[in-house]
Amino acid sequence: MGGPRAATTRARRMSTANGTASSPVALLTGGAGFVGVNLAKRLLDEGRRVCILDNLARAGVRNNLRFLQERYPARLDVLVADVRDDGAVTRAVERADEIYHLAAQVAVTTSLTAPVEDFDINARGTLNVLEAARRRKPAPLVIYTSTNKVYGNLADVALKKQSQRYVPVDKALREKGVDESRTLDFHSPYGCSKGSAEQYVLEYARSYGLPAVVFRMSCIYGPHQYGNEDQGWVAHFLIQARAGRPVSIYGDGFQVRDVLFVEDLVEAFCAARQRIDALRGCAFNIGGGPANTLSLLELLSLLNERQGHAVATQFVGWRTADQRYYVSNTSRFTAVTGWQARTPPREGIERLSQWLEAALPLSRGAPLPMAVSQ
Numbered sequence: 133m134g135g136p137r138a139a140t141t142r143a144r145r146m147s148t149a150n151g152t153a154s155s156p157v158a159l160l161t162g163g164a165g166f167v168g169v170n171l172a173k174r175l176l177d178e179g180r181r182v183c184i185l186d187n188l189a190r191a192g193v194r195n196n197l198r199f200l201q202e203r204y205p206a207r208l209d210v211l212v213a214d215v216r217d218d219g220a221v222t223r224a225v226e227r228a229d230e231i232y233h234l235a236a237q238v239a240v241t242t243s244l245t246a247p248v249e250d251f252d253i254n255a256r257g258t259l260n261v262l263e264a265a266r267r268r269k270p271a272p273l274v275i276y277t278s279t280n281k282v283y284g285n286l287a288d289v290a291l292k293k294q295s296q297r298y299v300p301v302d303k304a305l306r307e308k309g310v311d312e313s314r315t316l317d318f319h320s321p322y323g324c325s326k327g328s329a330e331q332y333v334l335e336y337a338r339s340y341g342l343p344a345v346v347f348r349m350s351c352i353y354g355p356h357q358y359g360n361e362d363q364g365w366v367a368h369f370l371i372q373a374r375a376g377r378p379v380s381i382y383g384d385g386f387q388v389r390d391v392l393f394v395e396d397l398v399e400a401f402c403a404a405r406q407r408i409d410a411l412r413g414c415a416f417n418i419g420g421g422p423a424n425t426l427s428l429l430e431l432l433s434l435l436n437e438r439q440g441h442a443v444a445t446q447f448v449g450w451r452t453a454d455q456r457y458y459v460s461n462t463s464r465f466t467a468v469t470g471w472q473a474r475t476p477p478r479e480g481i482e483r484l485s486q487w488l489e490a491a492l493p494l495s496r497g498a499p500l501p502m503a504v505s506q
């Protein structure tokens with residue numbers, strides 16, 4: 133990806149939105165990514181002005197950007213820049229009333245091979261956003277997308293195998309999921325960089341009064357997700373299955389996650405924006421919750437059923453920091469905002485499949501043009 137200096141020279145504005153400099157702007161760092169494009173679409177549909185700051189490092193996200201630029205030529209501003217470039221971040225934040233800080237190195241695997249770059253992007257990049265926000269008067273709202281990885285691999289949770297999944301022995305955990313009182317236990321460089329970033333966000337809320345909130349997100353899935361083996365497993369499984377390629381299962385496939393359809397996540401962002409005074413300075417677990425869980429094997433069964441034939445699989449060893457069971461307890465956020473995950477996995481997967489069929493047309497076995505590096 134290159135260092136911050138290289139990033140500075142690369143920073144460039146791709147399009148300038150119409151409207152006056154004083155109109156409210158929502159800044160989405162990493163806005164060309166999967167979560168970003170879905171949030172941008174929602175805000176632009178509401179008539180808002182949006183600025184995206186993204187270095188386009190993630191394979192496939194240029195397509196997301198093209199989608200937004202074609203659909204919303206008037207109110208979208210794009211800055212191709214790196215969050216490690218504090219000058220570019222400062223310029224983008226100067227015009228922002230709301231900041232959704234999504235830009236990140238997103239893979240645990242990459243963080244293990246390049247921990248310094250992971251730190252620079254996730255921790256230092258977040259500090260750049262916070263410092264720029266702190267200089268603004270009044271300070272803009274900041275929503276930070278953290279991860280369930282801040283709770284570590286939850287190795288102490290007693291589990292049993294049931295059908296195709298792990299199930300917690302403890303009844304309360306089984307019925308409600310993991311809540312925010314769980315001890316933080318950063319695991320993997322990614323867990324450390326995202327975890328320290330979220331702690332800075334909370335600290336800037338406490339010490340500098342920044343109206344900031346942290347989402348500790350579980351597995352998000354949906355349209356515009358260029359999932360790969362390292363991140364975005366639901367989309368990755370669907371992409372592999374469509375291409376007739378095998379899916380690698382790391383571990384035994386009984387791992388369980390609560391899955392949240394991206395439009396439900398976007399609703400949560402909107403709810404947080406509306407209730408920021410009640411939520412500021414707090415971290416919330418955000419995911420599909422106990423009603424929307426899937427194990428890897430269950431997703432494969434669903435795909436087999438959908439396709440009418442078995443998806444080829446190969447079993448590989450466990451990966452570092454992989455959680456055998458993680459399901460969010462979202463009650464704390466629901467209690468303040470009334471928000472709830474609404475989309476059942478079957479419906480969400482159908483919608484993701486439809487998007488993939490339109491976005492990645494391919495004959496069985498052919499390479500996926502947009503799922504490779506660009």
Ligand SMILES: NC(=O)c1ccc[n+]([C@@H]2O[C@H](COP(=O)([O-])OP(=O)(O)OC[C@H]3O[C@@H](n4cnc5c(N)ncnc54)[C@H](O)[C@@H]3O)[C@@H](O)[C@H]2O)c1
Pocket residue numbers: 161162163164165166167168185186187188189190193213214215216233234235236237238253257277278279280326348349350351352353364
């Ligand atoms: N998708 C999930 O299941 C999930 C779960 C937990 C947390 N998160 C967090 O949510 C956020 C968004 O995730 P996503 O799934 O949309 O990922 P994504 O990879 O699709 O989007 C991230 C975007 O950030 C951009 N980016 C990467 N490095 C950058 C840099 N140095 N400067 C500027 N832009 C950079 C990428 O080009 C990409 O467009 C991330 O912070 C991620 O850690 C996602």
